[in-house]
Amino acid sequence: DTGVSQNPRHKITKRGQNVTFRCDPISEHNRLYWYRQTLGQGPEFLTYFQNEAQLEKSRLLSDRFSAERPKGSFSTLEIQRTEQGDSAMYLCASSLAGGDYGYTFGSGTRLTVV
């Protein structure tokens, strides 16, 4: 297992287009998290899953954002009708239930909306 994998690494899209990112967590981790990070800020929580169940979604997440983890393994994060304010690094992390062993982050997907 090579850790948490995110694809693509970079995405440039025109405003109004839809984009989808993928995250493959560490295989034995049952929790998966999505965060968004802008320059000079710490990561901002978006949503998390335990297995296939989406247990929490940030109030900051507009209805243009949707995330899935259909089989409790990989997850996708879709942004519809992208806006320039969506430009950020989107980070995925995974952990064992309880998070007591820390979280492992993927390398992120950098989204630029032009």
Place this chain on the structure above:
Amino acid sequence: EDKVVQSPLSLVVHEGDTVTLNCSYEVTNFRSLLWYKQEKKAPTFLFMLTSSGIEKKSGRLSSILDKKELFSILNITATQTGDSAVYLCAFITDSNYQLIWGAGTKLIIKP
């Protein structure tokens, strides 16, 4: 509302210096504090601290938590240029296990 404040926001030192980074917090249902190092990509895990007063060490890095005074420090001794990064502290709470992050300290080590 949970709050995490890191200081200083940025720090420039010379190679070989020792630095101390601070993380103070007001977090309900505290469970654990984590320190991460972030260079150009995703944060990489450094330490997890749960108990007060127990120092964690890894090479030139060490960290300690004070649950009474609600802060943690991260020390880096004999700094090297490769230590240049943003250092983030984050919290796990008992309520939902999402991470609550500070804004980070940007550390620059000059040769």
